[in-house]
Amino acid sequence: MARKVLTGIPVSSGIAIGKAFFMNRRLYGSIPRQSIAAHLVPGEQARLCQALAQAADELETARAQVPAELREHSLIIDSHATIMRDPKLRDSACGFIERMRINAEWALLKAVKDLEDKFAAIEDEYIRQRIQDVRLVADRVQSKLMGLARELREIEGRIILMAHDLAPADTVGLEVDKIMAFTTAEGGKTSHTGILARSLQIPSLVGVQELEDEVRDGQLVIIDALKGRILVEPGEDEILEYSLLQNQFELYQKAIIRNCHLPAETIDGYRVQVLANIELFEEVAAVQDLGGEGVGLYRTEYSYMNRMTLPDEEELTREYVGLASSLAPGKVVFRTLDLGADKVVSQLGAIDERNPALGLRSIRFCLQHKELFKAQIRAILRASVAGNVAMMYPMISGLRELREANKVLNIARHELRAEGVPFNEEMPVGIMVELPSAVMTAELLAKETDFFSIGTNDLIQYSLGIDRTNKNVSYLYQPLHPAILRSIKHVVDAAHQSGIEVSLCGEVAADPFCVPILMGMQIDSLSMNPQAIPGIKRIIRQTTMAECKDLLRRVLECRTVNKINKLVMDTIFQRFPEELTFFSSLIESEDLI
Amino acid sequence: MSNEETAQEDSASAEVRVGNELGLHARPAARLAKEAQRFACDISLVVDGQEVDAKSxxxxxTLAASPGCTMTIRAKGSDAPLAVRSISELFSSRFGEEK
Structure with a gap:
């Protein structure tokens, strides 16, 4: 039996067994306080100055290696180095060493505390948040002072990389051959670590809260990035069991990837389109390698976040044209900006909302910032001649919002025509159905839009009235709830009655337990994270429309979610035992769309 | 930006205006501090009586200087006039930012 089992969010699937190696740790709380003799003061001050200078040198070296397209990263690294070289910070900490006769670590901690007070009084939200940069810088210097900063270079053999968090500077020039798996205490699905791990196809878990308390360097651990678990100091039986599972998984992966370019067609000839959800251009290669027929959901938020200025139309056009032309003839569906007011760059002015999920976000936010919205629409229209492009509005609650959004679209079209800028007049424009009000009015909406895309993550939360990141109620997050299944079916039927297509881009599209039911409803396309595509295609290719329809009929007869879960489990167990082994945790593992 | 530089033997000052759209945020602040660090003289920025070290x-x-805000650059030391001039130029070029 393992000494301890930790849980985290799998961001890149797989299994790894190996020794832990901490690249960095969270340091607050574990910093030693020591009194020092007067004659040691100059030496202690020199030690601090040296650590600051060394840390700054290292960052500047790392910055020189950042590729040009990650300019934002290099600017962040640059400002961190400038903070390390800040005379005020240095003098303040050196002053504490002298006056309080304390060690450099404690003095730096005090200096940062002083700054925290100063920054807390600043009104400007963006500048107030820069204290985070000061903390990151301090962490780096502390680990230097305490001799903790470790270089992967010094290690021989392969390890399981652990960290409090991985910043862009940490991953520059990382020797990936040595890394069997990644895991961090911080982070979510879209964190830098997750994106990196997925692009390298290395198993990865993030958000492992107890990581730093429970794991020490050199300890044997098993990373189970299928179920989202870490086994610390596993027993022999577990090592054996996981070696077998690792083997099986790798064979299974190879087998499904070998066939991933075959069409997603059932044995009795029903064809579904399988598309990918992505948010970075870098993911296009994965989509194509893993058999995605295109992109069913391009999240456009990345260009608007973690930066000081809003992207302009030219920048967005370049991004969108690049994407559309790389994917052509495959399609790409751009979802217009789907951010909460709290997440958009600070220059638009942050607003306080008691309940952001029900607040000014997504299409509502765009309709209040029409210039920003129009600039994005113009960029998408301009990209429409570069490939097979469609656009959709998120979070539409009813006809009025749809018409208001279309008004902005028409102004953008009119402007481009007047300017003689080419665009595809026939570019399909659809809506995401993710609010219960849109489900109930699907027949009306279907008459005024080109397609539907059902966003089940939000639909489930808004329909069942739960926030699944809230631990107290997350057990109620049930994709197979009779209300959800009826809602999806209603939307699919309404779309087909009006002759428009309907896609599903929530994580249930990647869930082997849900896909046969969705097939039974005759969904036209499924859009999912690229890694899930080969497995889902395999299921579709091994099933028949007749059995999917039969399953749907039996599911709709069930009165409770427990009954449905059991029925589906039994069916999958008989038909797709491998999926049950490898993907049984998927329902809980993907992030919110 | 008004550029009434007043230079005595080893001190200089100038009035400048924050011209970039976002004020003195992280990037311009980093450029400003780096530029100031090139000089031997003491350099400070004064806004509404609040005086801070331009090398930090x-x-x-912590000034949180917003767009349009005016401030005084003050320098003392052998290379003070040169320092004030080159920092004033940074302000008038909006720290190399487009807006």
């Missing part, structure tokens, strides 16, 4: 990015950030 953290000090500059």
């Amino acid at each position: 990015i953290l000090d500059i950030l």
Whole structure:
């Protein structure tokens, strides 16, 4: 039996067994306080100055290696180095060493505390948040002072990389051959670590809260990035069991990837389109390698976040044209900006909302910032001649919002025509159905839009009235709830009655337990994270429309979610035992769309 | 920006205006501090009686100077006039930012 089992969010699937190696740790709380003799003061001050200078040198070296397209990263690294070289910070900490006769670590901690007070009084939200940069810088210097900063270079053999968090500077020039798996205490699905791990196809878990308390360097651990678990100091039986599972998984992966370019067609000839959800251009290669027929959901938020200025139309056009032309003839569906007011760059002015999920976000936010919205629409229209492009509005609650959004679209079209800028007049424009009000009015909406895309993550939360990141109620997050299944079916039927297509881009599209039911409803396309595509295609290719329809009929007869879960489990167990082994945790593992 | 530089033997000062759209945020603050660090003289920025060290990015950030805000650059030391001139230029070029 393992000494301890930790849980985290799998961001890149797989299994790894190996020794832990901490690249960095969270340091607050574990910093030693020591009194020092007067004659040691100059030496202690020199030690601090040296650590600051060394840390700054290292960052500047790392910055020189950042590729040009990650300019934002290099600017962040640059400002961190400038903070390390800040005379005020240095003098303040050196002053504490002298006056309080304390060690450099404690003095730096005090200096940062002083700054925290100063920054807390600043009104400007963006500048107030820069204290985070000061903390990151301090962490780096502390680990230097305490001799903790470790270089992967010094290690021989392969390890399981652990960290409090991985910043862009940490991953520059990382020797990936040595890394069997990644895991961090911080982070979510879209964190830098997750994106990196997925692009390298290395198993990865993030958000492992107890990581730093429970794991020490050199300890044997098993990373189970299928179920989202870490086994610390596993027993022999577990090592054996996981070696077998690792083997099986790798064979299974190879087998499904070998066939991933075959069409997603059932044995009795029903064809579904399988598309990918992505948010970075870098993911296009994965989509194509893993058999995605295109992109069913391009999240456009990345260009608007973690930066000081809003992207302009030219920048967005370049991004969108690049994407559309790389994917052509495959399609790409751009979802217009789907951010909460709290997440958009600070220059638009942050607003306080008691309940952001029900607040000014997504299409509502765009309709209040029409210039920003129009600039994005113009960029998408301009990209429409570069490939097979469609656009959709998120979070539409009813006809009025749809018409208001279309008004902005028409102004953008009119402007481009007047300017003689080419665009595809026939570019399909659809809506995401993710609010219960849109489900109930699907027949009306279907008459005024080109397609539907059902966003089940939000639909489930808004329909069942739960926030699944809230631990107290997350057990109620049930994709197979009779209300959800009826809602999806209603939307699919309404779309087909009006002759428009309907896609599903929530994580249930990647869930082997849900896909046969969705097939039974005759969904036209499924859009999912690229890694899930080969497995889902395999299921579709091994099933028949007749059995999917039969399953749907039996599911709709069930009165409770427990009954449905059991029925589906039994069916999958008989038909797709491998999926049950490898993907049984998927329902809980993907992030919110 | 008004550029009435007043230079005595080893001190200089100038009035400048924050011209970039976002004020003195992290990037301009970093550029400003780095530029100031090139000089031997003491350089400070004064806004509404609040005086901070121009060589410190953290000090500059705590000013939270918004767009349009005016401030005085003050320098003391052998290369003070040169320092004030080159920092004034940074302000008038909006720290190399487009807006």
